[in-house]
Amino acid sequence: MVFSLGILSAFPAHAKQEDAPTDQMAKVAVRGSADSERRNEATTRIVVDRDDLDKYGDRSILDVLKRQPGVTVANNDIRMRGLGGGYTQVLVNGDRPPAGFSLDTLAPESIARIEIMRAATAELSTQGIAGTINIILKRSASRATREIIAGVGGAASARYPALTVNASDRLEKYAYTVGATLNHSDNGQGMHERVQERRFDESPDHLRATDSRNANRFTSLNANSRLQWESGEGDKFAWQTFVNAARSAGTSEQATVVESGPRYPYPLLLLDYDGKNENIRSDLSWARNLGEEGKLDTRLGLYRSGSDRGMSRLGLDGASSAALDRRYETGVDDKGGSWTGKVSAAWATRHAIAVGWDAGYSDYRENEVQREAVASTGSAPINFNNTYRARITRLALYVQDEWDIAPGWSIYLGMRWEGLETRTGGDAEGFKRRSSVLSPLIQTLWKIPGSKNDQIRLAVTRTYKAPELRQLIPRHFYTSYNFAVSPDQSGNPQLEPELATGIDAAFEHYWTNNAMASVSVGERKVDGLIRNAIRYDGERWLAYPVNSGKATVRSLELETKFPITALLSAAPAIQLRANLARNWSQVDAVPGPDNRLDRQPEWSANLGADYKRGNMTVGASLSMVAGGWTRL
Structure with missing residues (x-):
């Protein structure tokens, strides 16, 4: 059970409305709702706007995303179609977050909206086989506000206090927004794990059980500022900066009992870890009108992030003497x-064409140190001090056209080319790898003739998944107890991107304001699948990624939301919402059953209800995710 409580205090910059001059005409801002955007756009995009973000007093963006259709969160890993591990692309202001950035440190109060896209578009990177989630940070407000938000959440063994301050104002040609959020969490949890190792010969099974007790502390601070101004010639400039810092620490105590098989070397394994990371990104953007129908938007951004993490492992044998004493530390610097830029214009009647580019460079450095006072399982101590470096250069060019073919029928056409060059190196020999992907994209929306409420969507896309940086760097991570199902880990600089061809279809029905129901299906055919190969080198088991074969992913999603008054006019003002997702996948190189991709959950569901009376809103939400066996 989880509870949360928030207190909001807002201080307007002007106490009395009548202080404003009365001889000026009032300005009225017209803003389309998130539901109307979703209903009328040719692309499959769900928008979570500020109204949805404000409802529940969520302590992190992960809590917000858990309620969205087709989205699940597992161990801070955001997933669409049940797929994480890089298959779901998560962006902040259209850019990939730097190394070490943790989304659970991003406060909902700093976010303007969240865009969830089941099918790829050319403007954003096509590195999202499962889909893309784009988090848009707050921009300059249209009015003066001052806010202080205090909240506390918790569960049986967890506490989550938080404090947020925000301020914004708009002058004649200038506007600004500044804000900061401080989050802290203190939680503990237990886990029971049974590991059974079956051998193909007739030797007895190996079976052991481990009980763990973990305690974790986490503190984060994120701040966001944006300054916007307009020139006399109509040019618009904006400078936005985002800063994030976090500290974490924790301990774990693992007690293992062997039920059958050889003796386990660490009946008691004590672990403690500590970490810190800092991120800063600053963007300068410029928008200029090019005649009556054209516009130029461009943005230049710089970032830097750093992190330091350490882990100590002390393994005790049955006599309470040390059988393992290891300290591992790693430091990362990424800058x-x-x-990016886009030129948009009205190309012809009922066409909106845009061409753009996206170029970037990153320099990643990592240093890892391991020291053993007592070596594991009686082997020689494993001590090292390694340095790795990766330099990534990327360039993307794209063109897209949104075409209203006829009343009730619109189509989106896009083409994106992305090129990537990765250079990895360090103490050992360096590697250089180039790859490129051409992605044709098409999406269409057809409003069924004779019906004002029903419409059909269809999308065909070409997407890819580039190898993660940790998969490319040839580092060697040593496990505490090395065996077939707990091997050491290493990278592979020769990896190629995974390529996927996808098709999505949906039927949507809208019958009143804020009332809709939809059913959508999708399939992805993945080539060049990256999966772990495992080998024994005579001394230790080692897992390393390779391109191996194909995989198929299928999904079914059902969603509805509506006020009870749409069914019963005399009912209370309660808004109901529900969604259900069923996922399937199959890896060709792994025999079935349960040969699913990336530990994909079989299904997920959300149920919720909201009641509003006057200025008070009360709501409840239930999220469920079904696990299951996965054969690796």
Whole structure:
């Protein structure tokens, strides 16, 4: 059970409305709702706007995303179609977050909206086989506000206090927004694990059980500022900076009992870890009108992030003497920049064409140190001090056209080319790898003739998944107890991107304001699948990624939301919402059953209800995710 409580205090910049001059005409801002955007756009995009973000007093963006259709969160890993591990692309302001950035440190109060896209578009990177989630940070407000938000959440063994301050104002040609959020969490949890190792010969099974007790502390601070101004010639400039810092620490105590098989070397394994990371990104953007129908938007951004993490492992044998005493530390420095731009114009009647570019460079450095006072399982101590470096250069060019073919029928056409060059190196020999992907994209929306409420969507896409940086760097991570199902880990600089061809279809029905129901299906055919190969080198088991075969992913999603008054006019003002997702996948190189991709959950569901009376809103939400066996 989880509870949360928030207190909001807002201080307007002007106490009395009548203080404003009365001889000026009032300005009225017209803003389309998120539901109307979703209903009328040719692309499959779900928008979570500020109204949805404000409802529940969520302590992190992960809590917000858990309620969205087709989205699940597992161990801070955001997933669409049940797929994480890089298959779901997560962006902040259209850019990939730097290394070490953790989304659970991003406060909902700093976010303007979240865009969830089941099918790829050319403007954003096509590195999202499962889909893309784009988090848009707050921009300059249209009015003066001052806010202080205090909240506390918790569960049986967890506490989550938080404090947020925000301020914004708009002058004649200038506007600004500044804000900061401080989050802290203190939680503990237990886990029971049974590991059974079956051998193909007739030797007895190996079976052991481990009980763990973990305690974790986490503190984060994120701040966001944006300054916007307009020139006399109509040019618009904006400078936005985002800063994030976090500290974490924790302990774990693992007690293992062997039920059958050889003796386990660490009946008691004590672990403690500590970490810190800092991220800063600053963007300067410029928008200029090009005649009556054209516009130029460009943005130059720089970022830098750093993190330091350490882990100590002390293994005790049955006599309470040390059988393992290891300290592992790693430090990461990541810096780089990006330059994006888009030129849009009305190409012809009922066409909106845009061409753009996206270029970037990053320089990643990592140093890892391991020291053993007592070596594991009686082997020689494993001590090292390694340095790795990766330099990534990327360039993307794209064109897209949104075409209203006829009343009730619109189509989106896009083409994106992305090129990537990765250079990895360090103490050992360096590697250089180039790859490129051409992605044709098509999406269409057809409103069924004779019906004002029903419409059909269809999308065909070409997407890819680039190898993660940790998969490319040839580092060697040593496990505490090395065996077939707990091997050491290493990278592979020769990896190629995974390529996927996808098709999505949906039927949507809208019958009143804020009332809709939809059913959508999708399939992805993945080539060049990256999966772990495992080998024994005579001394230790080692897992390393390779391109191996194909995989198929299928999904079914059902969603509805509506006020009870749409069914019963005399009912209370309660808004109901529900969604259900069923996922399937199959890896060809792994025999079935349960040969699913990336530990994909079989299904997920969300149920919720909201009641509003006057200025008070009360709501409840239930999220469920079904696990299951996965054969690796």
